[in-house]
Amino acid sequence: MFYVKEQLNDTVGISIEINDENVFCRCPHCGSEVQVDLAEVFADGKVDLFGTSVLCDSCGKKLAGGKQCGCEQT
C-alpha cells in the first residue's frame, strides 16, 4: 500500500493510507476540490504529481462542450 506521512511535531507523526477516496486536487480553472482516482491518473503511463491537474466535472464539461457560458476566466 502507499501512504502519506507527515510529521506533525517532534513527537507526533501520522501516516494515512492512500486509497481511491482520499486523494484530492484543486481544479485549475475554478479552484474547487476534485476527488482524484490515482489509478486513473496513473493509467496514461506518465505520472507527474506536480504537473498533473484534474478539472472538476463542470469545467471538464465546459471545455469539452466549447465555451458556451462565456464566464471562463483566463
Ligand SMILES: [Zn+2]
Ligand atoms: Zn472547475
